[in-house]
Amino acid sequence: xxxxxxxxxxxxxxxxxxxxxxxxxxxxxxxxxxxxxxxxxxxxxxxxxxxxxxxxxxxxxxxxxxxxxxxxxxxxxxxxxxxxxxxxxxxxxxxxxxxxxxxxxxxxxxxxxxxxxxxxxxxxxxxxxxxxxxxxxxxxxxxxxxxxxxxxxxxxxxxxxxxxxxxxxxxxxxxxxxxxxxxxxxxxxxxxxxxxxxxxxxxxxxxxxxxxxxxxxxxxxxxxxxxxxxxxxxxxxxxxxxxxxxxxxxxxxxxxxxxxxxxxxxxxxxxxxxxxxxxxxxxxxxxxxxxxxxxxxxxxxxxxxxxxxxxxxxxxxxxxxxxxxxxxxxxxxxxxxxxxxxxxxxxxxxxxxxxxxxxxxxxxxxxxxxxxxxxxxxxxxxxxxxxxxxxxxxxxxxxxxxxxxxxxxxxxxxxxxxxxxxxxxxxxxxxxxxxxxxxxxxxxxxxxxxxxxxxxxxxxxxxxxxxxxxxxxxxxx
Ligand code: ADP
Ligand code: MG
Numbered sequence: 001x002x003x004x005x006x007x008x009x010x011x012x013x014x015x016x017x018x019x020x021x022x023x024x025x026x027x028x029x030x031x032x033x034x035x036x037x038x039x040x041x042x043x044x045x046x047x048x049x050x051x052x053x054x055x056x057x058x059x060x061x062x063x064x065x066x067x068x069x070x071x072x073x074x075x076x077x078x079x080x081x082x083x084x085x086x087x088x089x090x091x092x093x094x095x096x097x098x099x100x101x102x103x104x105x106x107x108x109x110x111x112x113x114x115x116x117x118x119x120x121x122x123x124x125x126x127x128x129x130x131x132x133x134x135x136x137x138x139x140x141x142x143x144x145x146x147x148x149x150x151x152x153x154x155x156x157x158x159x160x161x162x163x164x165x166x167x168x169x170x171x172x173x174x175x176x177x178x179x180x181x182x183x184x185x186x187x188x189x190x191x192x193x194x195x196x197x198x199x200x201x202x203x204x205x206x207x208x209x210x211x212x213x214x215x216x217x218x219x220x221x222x223x224x225x226x227x228x229x230x231x232x233x234x235x236x237x238x239x240x241x242x243x244x245x246x247x248x249x250x251x252x253x254x255x256x257x258x259x260x261x262x263x264x265x266x267x268x269x270x271x272x273x274x275x276x277x278x279x280x281x282x283x284x285x286x287x288x289x290x291x292x293x294x295x296x297x298x299x300x301x302x303x304x305x306x307x308x309x310x311x312x313x314x315x316x317x318x319x320x321x322x323x324x325x326x327x328x329x330x331x332x333x334x335x336x337x338x339x340x341x342x343x344x345x346x347x348x349x350x351x352x353x354x355x356x357x358x359x360x361x362x363x364x365x366x367x368x369x370x371x372x373x374x375x376x377x378x379x380x381x382x383x384x385x386x387x388x389x390x391x392x393x394x395x396x397x398x399x400x401x402x403x404x405x406x407x408x409x410x411x412x413x414x415x416x417x418x419x420x421x422x423x424x425x426x427x428x429x430x431x432x433x434x435x436x437x438x439x440x441x442x443x444x445x446x447x448x449x450x451x452x453x454x455x456x457x458x459x460x461x462x463x464x465x466x467x468x469x470x471x472x473x474x475x476x477x
Contacts, residue, residue: 022058022095029091030055030063036087037080048222049076053101061097063088066104069224070255073101075217078253138219138235140211140245146193152318154311157187160302164191167241167273168198175300177264177274181281182304185342188277192243195275199241206240213249217256236263240272247278252287261292274299306476312336312346319350327353331369338377340476349373377429384427384475386438392475393420396467405440419464421447422454423471 038046052072057064067073076084081099088096148168153161160180167174180188196208211219223232236242242263250256267274278285281303282296307315313336320327331353339346356362356372370377390404397416404417417439424435425447432444439447457464 019058022060026058026063026092026096027055029088029096032091033084033087037083040083048218048225049080052225056102058096060095063096063099065099065101067101068103069221070103072221072225073103074253074255075221077101138211138215139209140215142193142196142210143190144197146190147197148194150318150322151187151190151194152311152315154308154314156305156307156311160187160191160304163300163302164195165198167275168195169202170273171203173271173273176268177276177296177299179282179296179299179301180275180277180304181279181301183279183306183342185344186304186307187343188304189245192245192275192277195241196243207238208241208243209236209239210243210245212245213247213256213260216244216260217250217253220256220259233263236267239267241275242267242272243275243277245277247276248280248285251285254289257289257292261289261295264292264295306473307340307343309336309340312340312343315343315346316350319347323354325354325357325364327364328366330366331364334366334369335373338373345376349376352376386424386428386430386435389423389427389475390420390438392471393423396471407440418450418454419468419471421450423468423475425451427472427475 034046034050037050041050049072052068053076054066055063056066067076084099085097088099148161148165151157151161160182163175163178164180167178180191182188192210196210199206199208220229220232223229244260250260264274276296280286281301282288282293285293288296313332316327316332316335320332327350335346335349339349352372353364353369356368357364362368362372391401393416394401394404397412397419399413399416403413404420406413408414421435421439424430424438425432430438432447435447436442436444454464454468458468
């Protein structure tokens with residue numbers, strides 16, 4: 001017995017000593033990590049997200065940190081978890097390779113209101129008047145170019161445009177919410193700003209609040225941190241139109257979603273207009289809570305499709321006109337055909353040509369355009385590989401991808417193969433011999449023949465037209 005205890009005591013105390021040392025050195029790692037993060041993130045982000053974190057315990061290989069709120073924890077984990085792990089690993093010489101962030105079970109401050117039944121109270125004027133401590137600037141700046149006048153309408157965006165106009169012009173709530181969705185750079189933000197501008201101009205006493213979902217979350221967490229959620233929520237009291245851009249950001253962020261859900265319901269209950277944009281429809285957004293998903297679909301859901309050639313051409317014309325610069329027709333056609341991924345890139349290309357002309361005196365011709373946009377065009381092509389196209393086409397016609405390379409000539413296989421060659425020719429920069437090589441080592445004349453054949457058929461065959469359009473859209477979307 002005695003031997004055991006005399007033996008164990010020193011062991012324990014060494015262990016305690018070691019733990020103590022470990023924690024001491026972890027504290028100094030943590031100080032280093034924070035200093036590095038401060039440089040990387042900048043002062044504001046650092047103050048908001050890292051400063052409130054506290055190192056509480058080391059349990060090799062895990063560093064346990066404490067965050068004052070769930071919001072803060074979720075945010076840090078979603079954005080900085082990897083970086084934190086990396087830094088811990090390198091600072092501790094591989095002793096600590098993972099982190100956990102804990103949140104105290106009792107709120108750090110009981111005055112911090114958690115959700116938003118209380119928010120509804122604020123809207124309905126039941127809550128005591130709160131003196132605002134700090135003036136949050138909730139609304140994000142609006143781009144003066146993003147107006148309805150500057151928005152070119154085509155078949156791909158006409159529904160979204162009409163819905164946006166309707167909401168902007170309506171004096172009462174039109175549909176709640178208006179949910180706009182579609183791919184990157186297709187005009188969602190433009191339409192939201194246009195709504196805001198329109199209302200500001202024509203109904204200046206209506207209060208419009210526009211912000212990104214990210215900012216919504218950021219501001220809310222900030223309010224929690226400064227124990228000022230009441231005035232945060234109070235901001236919404238006077239809002240007639242709330243717009244949240246890039247809503248997908250909130251997917252998977254449970255607590256922010258919950259907060260938003262209450263905000264949203266309170267506004268809708270009080271007949272305020274809500275407008276939301278996202279990259280997917282409510283049904284397809286991942287990480288959305290079910291009740292929020294279904295609620296978001298109650299109003300009008302309008303999508304912006306990938307652009308058509310005509311729309312791209314129209315946008316280029318409108319921009320050139322606005323800049324009062326003459327751009328040769330063939331250059332506009334070239335751009336509209338080649339830069340199909342999104343409108344932001346299309347504008348970028350045009351701006352580059354104009355800059356080349358006004359700054360370096362390079363005239364805008366088809367040749368100079370091809371030359372100065374080479375890298376951009378390549379990037380546009382790179383997104384679509386021959387493989388992608390073959391796979392899509394094979395799927396569409398229900399044939400095997402290997403049939404694209406095979407020498408079988410039965411029509412059910414030869415036609416899809418020709419369509420695939422046609423699409424590769426039109427959607428990428430590959431040469432005919434290259435294309436031939438990728439279709440089972442065929443000769444370039446075979447490819448040329450296939451492309452011609454499809455072009456010929458497209459003039460009369462409506463089914464083929466539909467197939468090709470569909471394929472093209474889904475490949476470029
Ligand atoms: P999203 O929010 O869908 O990613 P944006 O609204 O930011 O896209 O649009 C990207 C760019 O393309 C902006 O400069 C915008 O003005 C322009 N743009 C988009 N659609 C149109 C359109 N139909 N007419 C004119 N410009 C457009
Ligand atoms: Mg946007």
